[in-house]
Amino acid sequence: MRFEAPRSVEEAVTALAGQTGAHVLAGGTDLLVKLRAEMIEPDLIVDIKRIAGMREIAAEEGGWRIGAAVSGAEMGEHAGLVADWPGVVEAAGLIGSTQVQGRATLAGNLCNASPAADSVPAMVAAGAVARIVGPEGTRDLAVIDVPKGPGKTALERGEFIASIFLPARGARSGDAYLRFIPRTEMDIAVVGCGISLSLDEAGRVTAARVALGAVGPKVILVEAAAEAIKRRVLDEAALSDLAEACSKAATPIDDKRGTVAFRRHVAGVLARRAAVIAEARAKGETA
Amino acid sequence: MSRIHVTTKINGDETEFLCEAEATLLDVLRDELGLTGTKEGCGTGDCGACSVTVDGRLVCSCLMLGAEAEGREITTIEGMATGETLHPLQKKFIEMAALQCGICTPGILVAAKSLLERNPDPSEEEVRYWLAGNLCRCTGYDKIIRAVLDTAADMRRAS
Secondary structure (H helix, E strand, O other): OEEEOOOOHHHHHHHHHOOOOEEEEOOOOOHHHHHHOOOOOOOEEEEOOOOOOOOOEEEEOOEEEEEOOOEHHHHHOOHHHHHHOHHHHHHHHOOOOHHHHOOOEHHHHHHHOOOOOOHHHHHHHHOOEEEEEEOOEEEEEEHHHOEEEOOEEOOOOOOEEEEEEEOOOOOOEEEEEEEEOOOOOOOOOOEEEEEEEEEOOOOOEEEEEEEEEOOOOOOEEOHHHHHHHEOOOOOHHHHHHHHHHHHHHOOOOOEOOEOHHHHHHHHHHHHHHHHHHHHHHHOOOOO | OOOEEEEEEEOOEEEEEEEOOOOEHHHHHHHHOOOOOOOOOOOOOOOOOOEEEEOOEEEEHHHOEHHHHOOOEEEOHHHOOEOOEOOHHHHHHHHOOOOOOOOOHHHHHHHHHHHHHHOOOOOHHHHHHHOOOOOOOOOOOHHHHHHHHHHHHHHHHHO
């Protein structure tokens, strides 16, 4: 195995495209585990952290561009990002321990393509867009279209994610992410739910995106759930409709972490609770 | 394959080493540099026994390649005491017997020091969450948490 730490996107793309069995290294919290378990046996590892911009959080058109090597801890310490997208930051912050937070990245969580990835439903709810660089140039792809199934992504050979863009959000907007785990920390989501919503002055929902994780082979954007709460205040009836839409949209499997029936139920419960948190944030009642 | 030449700073000292591309920072610390205070527990980032800081950031050295250390500043448990003078956390762990077999202890000390540098007055809950990635199979954690809180209180009084 060889190791390269290129200084530019072009060099990285050339290295990745020129070698079969090449893997990108950002935070390494998934890659090194797979390496040790011999799940992968790369010929080349390309560390992208020395490329300009990869470790930066930059304001762009009212939103935030998060470099592919920015860690969860760095996101949590960025006041502007936390103020604008608290749900995305809290989702990323749920991944692993303090030590893992020191390295783990949004882009890595996305590319690892686990159905239970915590940051992915939050990013999908936020309408996040991945900027992908590769031999054919640069392209933007909605985060929801990046995972194709467990462990599979839409990235072509030689491509990697350079950054994640969280768009500008309007006034009276808020987001939240909740997951269910049997412990309080250091566990994999049995169900995860990210919600982003905007309210009008009367508190009615004007726009919403609701995404579920760990209840299907990839993240699910539940349009019926968003429709269920649009033009409504989030009263008990609206929240019940939201929960029902999420339970219906979930397509989970039975496994050691949860049954189909339990996961369907919990998808609704989490959606309801996350909506209440997002609403409070949108109203400016809580951070 | 030729080995990779890395120049880095470890516990304040300029250090050079050669490593294979596959070698983790943990492998390098223990097997190349003889810094065996950093322990290998799981090797998969779950137990925290291999905790070090890189540019001031707490990480698992088993989840980082040695080659990534180029130009970085690394601090290990060996950098915690000043000569023969133990760090207040180290003294307190001995005084309160916040360890039994000792395998997790270096990682816990490094992690706890990192917490107190950021937050000199953590709540018990904050200490427990911060150290959630440091597993201890002996103590049941209680003595560890108390020792960290007690040290924090001592250090606040001293400052």
